[in-house]
Amino acid sequence: xxxxxxxxxxxxxxxxxxxAIAAPVCLDSLRIRNTSIPDAKHIxxxxxxxxxxxxxxxxxxxxxxxxxxxxxxxxxxxxCENLQTVVTIWDNQPCMLGKFTKQAPAHA
Numbered sequence: 001x002x003x004x005x006x007x008x009x010x011x012x013x014x015x016x017x018x019x020a021i022a023a024p025v026c027l028d029s030l031r032i033r034n035t036s037i038p039d040a041k042h043i044x045x046x047x048x049x050x051x052x053x054x055x056x057x058x059x060x061x062x063x064x065x066x067x068x069x070x071x072x073x074x075x076x077x078x079x080c081e082n083l084q085t086v087v088t089i090w091d092n093q094p095c096m097l098g099k100f101t102k103q104a105p106a107h108a
Contacts, residue, residue: 024080029079032079037065040065041059043069045100055099071087080097082096
């Protein structure tokens, strides 16, 4: 019984470690319809399929809201959380993307 308990504990620990290093959320840049910038800490990506993803930047990016931004897709054509930066157009300020969160659909 003790061996079974130890084995189950090891499996649980492995499962926890595996989920902790899950692949990042990436958006296909060809499916991004447009973006909006509600404040200096968030970018909202509106997709062609109607879904919406919010990204909370690692740090505030004051020039973002007024200047807009550009980005270079990561690994081909993806925009990935926690792996890349966007750069403000006017002052070239780099802003590191943080975690993506899928937004609930708006009710009609």
